[in-house]
Amino acid sequence: MTKNIVIKEDPIEVAVRVNTTITEFDKPYDKAYFEDRYKHSVKLILVAYVDNQPAGYMVSYDKNNDGSFYCWMAGVDPLFRRLGLLNQMMQYLYDWAKSHGYSKLIIKTRNNRREMLSYLVKAGFNFAEVQPQPTIEDNRILLEKVVV
Numbered sequence: 851m852t853k854n855i856v857i858k859e860d861p862i863e864v865a866v867r868v869n870t871t872i873t874e875f876d877k878p879y880d881k882a883y884f885e886d887r888y889k890h891s892v893k894l895i896l897v898a899y900v901d902n903q904p905a906g907y908m909v910s911y912d913k914n915n916d917g918s919f920y921c922w923m924a925g926v927d928p929l930f931r932r933l934g935l936l937n938q939m940m941q942y943l944y945d946w947a948k949s950h951g952y953s954k955l956i957i958k959t960r961n962n963r964r965e966m967l968s969y970l971v972k973a974g975f976n977f978a979e980v981q982p983q984p985t986i987e988d989n990r991i992l993l994e995k996v997v998v
């Protein structure tokens with residue numbers, strides 16, 4: 851049966867709840883952890899719903915105050931992967947950034963986040979920088995996409 855997918859701007863509490871389902875993230879980040887990051891910035895908190903159930907989240911904020919908008923954290927509950935939730939949240943973010951006058955999306959990920967890297971290449975992001983870490987799998991990869 852076709853699933854009903856809706857992307858909403860939501861309070862951080864909903865994103866924090868979805869975050870607890872992301873098995874790859876080692877720490878269960880709490881509300882204060884999120885709020886501390888974006889407390890002085892314009893922010894966008896997205897939640898992806900599948901048949902009215904919160905199933906994915908994306909937290910972005912104006913980190914650099916230079917016309918770019920930073921996609922900081924994103925995850926999808928393993929029960930709801932490969933349904934296009936990340937893709938739809940990113941499309942929402944792109945449209946939102948465009949309508950709010952931003953010129954670029956930026957995102958940082960790691961070599962060991964293969965699904966995210968695959969997606970970002972397919973979605974038209976460019977590799978801008980590699981930040982070495984003690985192990986190559988943990989190297990941080992900075993990517994960006996021009997908003998036109």
Ligand SMILES: CC(C)(COP(=O)(O)OP(=O)(O)OC[C@H]1O[C@@H](n2cnc3c(N)ncnc32)[C@H](O)[C@@H]1OP(=O)(O)O)[C@@H](O)C(=O)NCCC(=O)NCCS
Nearest residue numbers: 924925926931932933934935936937959963965966968969
């Ligand atoms: C990365 C993540 C958010 C993807 O969410 P998702 O909703 O399943 O992604 P989508 O369904 O929108 O997939 C979009 C594209 O990403 C790529 N992709 C996603 N999962 C993939 C997988 N397991 N293997 C290969 N490619 C994958 C594909 O290109 C896919 O398009 P397709 O389904 O048409 O082939 C999810 O796997 C996740 O939460 N991973 C753990 C947390 C994480 O790594 N977060 C990112 C930190 S920077």
